[in-house]
Amino acid sequence: MHRSQLTIDLGAVRRNIRRLIAALDGADLWAVVKADAYGHGAVDVAGVALSEGARTLCVVTLAEALELRAEYPTARILVMSPLLPAEIARAREAGLEITVVDADIPEGVRVHIKLDTGMGRFGLSELLSAPGGNVVGLMSHLATADCDLEFARVQVERFRQLTEPYAGLIRHIANSAAVLHIPEASFDAARCGIALYGLSPFGSDPADDGLEPVLRWESRLAQVKQLQPGESTGYGRRFVATEPTWIGLVPVGYADGFRRDMTGTELLIQGQRRPVIGTVSMDSVAVSLERELLVDTPVVIVGDGLLVEDHARVAATINYEITCGICSDRRRARRVIVDA
Numbered sequence: 610m611h612r613s614q615l616t617i618d619l620g621a622v623r624r625n626i627r628r629l630i631a632a633l634d635g636a637d638l639w640a641v642v643k644a645d646a647y648g649h650g651a652v653d654v655a656g657v658a659l660s661e662g663a664r665t666l667c668v669v670t671l672a673e674a675l676e677l678r679a680e681y682p683t684a685r686i687l688v689m690s691p692l693l694p695a696e697i698a699r700a701r702e703a704g705l706e707i708t709v710v711d712a713d714i715p716e717g718v719r720v721h722i723k724l725d726t727g728m729g730r731f732g733l734s735e736l737l738s739a740p741g742g743n744v745v746g747l748m749s750h751l752a753t754a755d756c757d758l759e760f761a762r763v764q765v766e767r768f769r770q771l772t773e774p775y776a777g778l779i780r781h782i783a784n785s786a787a788v789l790h791i792p793e794a795s796f797d798a799a800r801c802g803i804a805l806y807g808l809s810p811f812g813s814d815p816a817d818d819g820l821e822p823v824l825r826w827e828s829r830l831a832q833v834k835q836l837q838p839g840e841s842t843g844y845g846r847r848f849v850a851t852e853p854t855w856i857g858l859v860p861v862g863y864a865d866g867f868r869r870d871m872t873g874t875e876l877l878i879q880g881q882r883r884p885v886i887g888t889v890s891m892d893s894v895a896v897s898l899e900r901e902l903l904v905d906t907p908v909v910i911v912g913d914g915l916l917v918e919d920h921a922r923v924a925a926t927i928n929y930e931i932t933c934g935i936c937s938d939r940r941r942a943r944r945v946i947v948d949a
């Protein structure tokens with residue numbers, strides 16, 4: 610038996626994509642599958658996205674793009690980060706599209722110029738001259754589509770003004786949050802990541818936005834024992850029993866992506882939420898049990914209504930960071946792909 614199992618439901622990806630395409634009202638959906646599809650597996654997610662009508666695959670590194678190019682020879686693939694000159698040559702050979710963040714536009718490769726409309730990161734603050742023939746797109750990125758719609762709308766308006774003279778180019782600024790809450794941000798295409806995976810860009814319940822989680826993570830109780838008052842579990846003795854306490858050891862730890870700051874989060878055991886206690890180790894966590902349970906009792910870490918968003922709240926982070934941090938090493942966790 611494996612220490613833990615990750616199940617990726619490509620059917621849920623399909624349904625999330627349909628939901629987003631419906632919200633887009635004619636603009637293209639571009640699937641953001643950087644960082645191994647936020648930990649979900651880029652090649653598999655990209656295949657489903659393309660078959661459901663996503664028009665472009667978006668990644669960040671050249672290596673991510675080349676992996677997808679090998680699988681999908683005719684797909685449109687955009688690298689969203691600036692590249693080094695040697696990388697641009699490789700991108701040209703591989704028929705990739707690249708993002709340029711300054712006035713220096715390379716030849717012989719399809720280019721998207723990035724404008725900084727308020728993110729304060731990469732990009733030009735305005736176009737100084739008309740884009741040349743190999744420029745196919747104008748893009749920008751929203752800083753606050755998940756938390757400050759007013760500022761996001763200022764960015765959208767600025768983008769509209771800057772790009773108005775070049776309406777023949779593909780204009781794209783929207784991310785998942787914008788597709789769901791700022792319809793006027795969609796222009797010609799929207800670059801959606803988090804929502805494909807059925808995760809909420811707002812940190813709330815994805816069902817509120819009609820999204821369905823794609824990832825399920827489960828394990829089991831590898832040992833069950835009772836702590837007597839004064840006995841502790843884990844490094845630093847950060848949980849000390851004050852009464853006889855049944856605990857279960859689950860063979861998943863921070864090396865698997867179960868972060869140390871997830872102490873206090875809950876796991877689902879026999880339909881009940883039970884708290885994680887003590888320090889999270891590299892290879893295991895302890896969970897407090899109501900009573901003695903059998904070894905091998907299933908433990909759901911993510912699934913059956915227990916959300917990545919629930920764990921993110923405990924860890925004071927965002928769902929993005931949790932799934933990107935799940936270890937993809939098959940020597941630690943089994944991966945199963947289903948299409949339900």
Ligand SMILES: *Cc1c(COP(=O)(O)O)cnc(C)c1O
Nearest residue numbers: 641689750784785800801802803
């Ligand atoms: C990651 C990324 C996205 C996707 O954002 P989501 O919030 O996951 O939809 C879109 N555009 C750029 C430039 C990105 O880096």
